[in-house]
Amino acid sequence: xSKIIIGRYIPGDSLVYKMDPRGKLLxxxxxxxxxxxxxxxxxxxxxxxxxxLAIIATGLKARVFWNGIKPLxxxxxxxxxxxxxxxxxxxVFWHWWIFSISSYGVENAIYIFIRFTLIILISTVMTxxxxxxxxxxxxxxxxxxxxxxxxxxxxIALVISIALRFVPTLFxxxxxxxxxxxxxxxxxxxxxLIKRAKAIAPILVPLFIHSLETAxxxxxxMESRGYRGSAGxxxxxxxxxxxxxxxSLAYFILLVGLLLIFRTH
Amino acid sequence: MSMSNDNAIEFKHVKFxxxxxxxxxxxxxxxxxxxxxWTSLIGxxxxxxxxxxKLINGLLLPDENSDSKITVLGTNVTAENIxxxxxxxxxxxxxxxxxxxxxxxxxDVAFGLENRGVPRQEMIKIVRNVLSEVGMLEYIDSEPxxxxxxxxxxxxxxxxxxxxxxxxxxxxxTSMLDPSGRKQILKIIIELMKKKQLTVVSxxxxxxxxxxxxxxxxxxxxxxxxxxxPVKIFNKTTMLKQIGLDIPFTNxxxxxxxxxxxxxPQNLRTKDELKQYLCQLNLKI
Numbered sequence: 405x406s407k408i409i410i411g412r413y414i415p416g417d418s419l420v421y422k423m424d425p426r427g428k429l430l431x432x433x434x435x436x437x438x439x440x441x442x443x444x445x446x447x448x449x450x451x452x453x454x455x456x457l458a459i460i461a462t463g464l465k466a467r468v469f470w471n472g473i474k475p476l477x478x479x480x481x482x483x484x485x486x487x488x489x490x491x492x493x494x495x496v497f498w499h500w501w502i503f504s505i506s507s508y509g510v511e512n513a514i515y516i517f518i519r520f521t522l523i524i525l526i527s528t529v530m531t532x533x534x535x536x537x538x539x540x541x542x543x544x545x546x547x548x549x550x551x552x553x554x555x556x557x558x559x560i561a562l563v564i565s566i567a568l569r570f571v572p573t574l575f576x577x578x579x580x581x582x583x584x585x586x587x588x589x590x591x592x593x594x595x596x597l598i599k600r601a602k603a604i605a606p607i608l609v610p611l612f613i614h615s616l617e618t619a620x621x622x623x624x625x626m627e628s629r630g631y632r633g634s635a636g637x638x639x640x641x642x643x644x645x646x647x648x649x650x651x652s653l654a655y656f657i658l659l660v661g662l663l664l665i666f667r668t669h
Numbered sequence: 670m671s672m673s674n675d676n677a678i679e680f681k682h683v684k685f686x687x688x689x690x691x692x693x694x695x696x697x698x699x700x701x702x703x704x705x706x707w708t709s710l711i712g713x714x715x716x717x718x719x720x721x722x723k724l725i726n727g728l729l730l731p732d733e734n735s736d737s738k739i740t741v742l743g744t745n746v747t748a749e750n751i752x753x754x755x756x757x758x759x760x761x762x763x764x765x766x767x768x769x770x771x772x773x774x775x776x777d778v779a780f781g782l783e784n785r786g787v788p789r790q791e792m793i794k795i796v797r798n799v800l801s802e803v804g805m806l807e808y809i810d811s812e813p814x815x816x817x818x819x820x821x822x823x824x825x826x827x828x829x830x831x832x833x834x835x836x837x838x839x840x841x842x843t844s845m846l847d848p849s850g851r852k853q854i855l856k857i858i859i860e861l862m863k864k865k866q867l868t869v870v871s872x873x874x875x876x877x878x879x880x881x882x883x884x885x886x887x888x889x890x891x892x893x894x895x896x897x898x899p900v901k902i903f904n905k906t907t908m909l910k911q912i913g914l915d916i917p918f919t920n921x922x923x924x925x926x927x928x929x930x931x932x933x934p935q936n937l938r939t940k941d942e943l944k945q946y947l948c949q950l951n952l953k954i
Contacts, residue, residue, distance in 0.1 A: 622768065630781055632784065
């Protein structure tokens with residue numbers, strides 16, 4: 405059985421890895437917000453520079469980040485082209501039917517392109533350096549204020565952590581079912597789209613039944629080990645803030661300061 | 670039968686019917702498990718073995734309109750005190766994967782402690798202690814996907830030990846393991862049983878596992894048809910065959926010897942005794 409890695413986490417030991425997942429998640433969200441502060445060439449250059457510094461700080465190969473962008477490259481170009489052809493205003497370079505290329509269009513197309521790419525890059529920085537479980541923990545922390553509105557944050561966190569823990573288990577089960585079907589002559593790789601889609605049903609049904617059985621077993625085990633809701637529970641796994649979180653906070657404040665100074669008002 | 674303090678578990682006239690069925694799974698079950706003993710429950714599929722384990726720690730409660738009475742360590746099991754009972758009874762279930770709650774080994778062992786609100790500093794100490802007791806300390810940060818079935822069962826045992834129960838139920842805990850994993854689990858249980866004066870109830874299909882018990886209970890269609898020492902139970906080969914249970918290799922050999930004209934004396938029933946007898950027999954010939 406091969407080791408299955410959930411998410412895109414790549415083990416490492418650089419500066420970014422030493423940050424608390426809560427800090428990383430928070431800064432990532434704020435960084436995405438800061439991207440929208442940029443509104444002229446200087447501010448876009450600043451934020452791009454800061455983003456690339458963060459990438460370098462991960463100590464990972466450029467290919468990792470390229471892999472993050474690759475699946476979305478079509479969408480990025482499509483959105484940029486829409487801006488390019490439909491945005492009007494400023495000097496018009498070219499015009500045909502409903503399409504036109506204007507100076508505003510060109511400018512906006514480039515900005516949209518940069519924005520999209522930066523959002524993907526900065527979220528890749530987080531997802532490749534943080535384990536899914538840590539991200540879940542960080543999300544739990546972020547959602548904590550919702551407890552005031554009686555949102556069952558602890559239960560949601562437990563559900564997410566169990567879901568993550570069972571991904572490899574269900575993956576193994578899927579392989580087992582597929583092999584069982586193959587050994588009886590099922591063919592998952594040939595035929596048209598409809599034929600292939602039909603071949604999936606005999607995998608999904610047993611998989612679904614299996615996960616229900618697992619859920620029943622697991623709840624029995626949890627109950628027999630004394631689980632009775634989140635009230636009064638203590639936590640084994642805790643997150644610890646480090647000095648690296650302060651560094652990244654300072655880094656972010658510097659970025660926002662520069663953006664606020666140089667953006668067009 | 671008066672209430673005795675030597676008994677870890679007492680079942681009196683226990684009747685149980687699943688809500689969606691008319692037929693009772695357990696009809697009138699009576700048995701006693703002595704403190705510090707190892708009792709094995711054997712029976713074919715659907716004989717009610719697992720139902721008994723769930724009744725012991727209150728995962729199920731016996732039929733209301735019956736005079737069923739279950740006593741665990743002197744306390745009558747009722748809907749009100751099931752959580753107190755669960756403090757004292759730990760179950761290791763059959764499927765190693767379906768009882769692994771935590772994302773890592775450490776998290777899983779700590780699950781029961783978290784539920785009981787144990788302070789974190791104490792938890793860390795206990796987790797390390799119980800993991801070394803089952804020989805899995807080096808795996809504390811491992812994820813379940815990277816562990817074998819036997820290793821996961823060891824973690825399950827550690828998770829139960831962490832909350833210091835007095836009774837451990839093995840609900841077909843070794844049935845999904847390979848022979849070496851099975852041996853290891855049983856070895857650990859025997860060691861722990863001696864060290865911590867645990868009472869062990871093992872529900873099993875594995876005849877060799879049942880053979881290790883002090884007492885064997887034979888279950889057939891919701892009724893106890895026999896309770897005795899393993900030596901005596903496994904001598905009743907006709908009864909076991911009738912209800913579709915396997916018999917240990919030693920007993921099979923004795924039967925085969927009998928057929929071919931070599932009758933082994935009734936009192937020689939363990940592997941070693943038989944070995945010695947056959948060696949002596951060889952000398953005589």
